Amino acid sequence: MKNNSTSQWIEDFEGNNMPETIVSSGCGGWVNIEGNERAYEAVSGHSCLNLGHGHSELIDVVADSLKNLSYCSPEHLSPSSIALSERLSTLLGGNYMVKYSLSGSSSNEIALSIARRRWKALGHANKTVCISLDRSYHGNLGQAQYVTGFEAFRVEGRPDNTDFVHISSARNANTGALFSLTEIQTQIENTVASIGAERIACLFVEPVNFAGGVIVPPKGYLKLLRKLCDQYEITLIVDEVITGFGRSGAWFAFQQEMIRPDIVTMGKGITAGYFPLAAVAVDKRIYDELQHHQVPLKMVITMAGHPVGCSIALKAIEIVERDNLCAQVTSNEQVIRATLNLIADLPIISEIRGFGHMWGLEFCDFNGYSSANIATQVAQDCEHNGCIVAAADGIIRINPPLNMSEDECDHMLKVITDAVNTITANLAAG
Ligand SMILES: Cc1ncc(COP(=O)(O)O)c(C=O)c1O
Numbered sequence: 297m298k299n300n301s302t303s304q305w306i307e308d309f310e311g312n313n314m315p316e317t318i319v320s321s322g323c324g325g326w327v328n329i330e331g332n333e334r335a336y337e338a339v340s341g342h343s344c345l346n347l348g349h350g351h352s353e354l355i356d357v358v359a360d361s362l363k364n365l366s367y368c369s370p371e372h373l374s375p376s377s378i379a380l381s382e383r384l385s386t387l388l389g390g391n392y393m394v395k396y397s398l399s400g401s402s403s404n405e406i407a408l409s410i411a412r413r414r415w416k417a418l419g420h421a422n423k424t425v426c427i428s429l430d431r432s433y434h435g436n437l438g439q440a441q442y443v444t445g446f447e448a449f450r451v452e453g454r455p456d457n458t459d460f461v462h463i464s465s466a467r468n469a470n471t472g473a474l475f476s477l478t479e480i481q482t483q484i485e486n487t488v489a490s491i492g493a494e495r496i497a498c499l500f501v502e503p504v505n506f507a508g509g510v511i512v513p514p515k516g517y518l519k520l521l522r523k524l525c526d527q528y529e530i531t532l533i534v535d536e537v538i539t540g541f542g543r544s545g546a547w548f549a550f551q552q553e554m555i556r557p558d559i560v561t562m563g564k565g566i567t568a569g570y571f572p573l574a575a576v577a578v579d580k581r582i583y584d585e586l587q588h589h590q591v592p593l594k595m596v597i598t599m600a601g602h603p604v605g606c607s608i609a610l611k612a613i614e615i616v617e618r619d620n621l622c623a624q625v626t627s628n629e630q631v632i633r634a635t636l637n638l639i640a641d642l643p644i645i646s647e648i649r650g651f652g653h654m655w656g657l658e659f660c661d662f663n664g665y666s667s668a669n670i671a672t673q674v675a676q677d678c679e680h681n682g683c684i685v686a687a688a689d690g691i692i693r694i695n696p697p698l699n700m701s702e703d704e705c706d707h708m709l710k711v712i713t714d715a716v717n718t719i720t721a722n723l724a725a726g
Contacts, residue, residue: 322349322350324697325345326349334682335679335683337684337697338684338695338712339694339696340697342564343565344564345697346568346612346698348697357607361603364603370596370599374606377603389556392577394576395576395595397575397595397600398597399435399574400434400563401434404443405439405440406595407498408498410559410576410578410586411559412497414497414531415531417586423494425461430445431465432462432501432502432508433445433505433508436449463487466514467509476514481524488528498531501534504538506538506695522555522556532557533557534561537564538654541613543654567609567612570608573600573605573606621699625653633650636655636712644659644670645659645716646658654694656691657694659674659691660690662720668690671689675692678712682707683708
């Protein structure tokens, strides 16, 4: 894990050493990488830079907010934390109570803890089991790593207690085919029957398993989970850390299925990547139950709900709304799908899937090269030609900023399709 030129270490999710890429500056969706040409951030930094670098309105908010109130204790309220919690509740559909945190992982830990405390307060102290999906990602430290279903992402391996259960994602891990809603229902009902509904506290789900391979579930999936959670009295926690704030083409991806989660966790794009802020929204009905039973929530984090972060989030939300970026994401989706479909039949491509600004190109083994190797070659070729995509597990992930211009979209798609065509030709030639 040792790097040569700095006194910090970096690695990828799986703990692999990373090349020492030094990003020296950024402007809009573009970054300058030392020793390279500038490149378009088709991965929005780390899926968070929703409005690109150096957005003047966000920068102004930082300065104004720092001048006005440079910090606020998590035991107090600030005008911006009040305004943001109200805004989030409204965006989510109303009647949610918000708790701020600092990262997607800590939001998920808070959500897990609330789900368990809820059932304890209601007299079901044995309802502690957390169900989540194979290949899901909910964080890689603390309890969040145990919620994470992707083996390679769990720093400390499998949990040594039976309170974390991982069920199949919506995609068959062996064949790659999507399960039908009936198959999914049977799997979940079998799991519930074997554990006992009286032991299950919550079900965590990402609307799209993005880090786990851009697994897009079949239509009706979240509706089905909502129905089953109601039936078996399980708290439904929807992790919108990646999918939230417009990336799906809606404010939140769960809204496309018209469900109401019990708890929603948020992070990343909430401040468009300009400040470490995250949040958990709890249905007020659950919050009221906790209050009624005088359950202490004890979730004080020194920097959570920082007024600067809350002010930035308010401005970022205002920009996404004012500039109609959810609609823009939906119309970009058509262009992205149509262009990527042009390369879908190439022999190195196994599947292209996604929607909104969340796409994955999955490769297959070809001419003696593994899919993982091919994905890495494609990503390297893209970066060399001015576009950053993320390769892992034989897949490249593409999730550009929401305010990508038409030219930037054309550039991104041209670099990616050129790279796939070039690598196909190279590998076919042996
Ligand atoms: C769906 C999802 N949940 C949670 C997290 C963890 O967020 P953080 O890295 O801010 O702790 C991530 C990060 O990639 C994520 O994609």
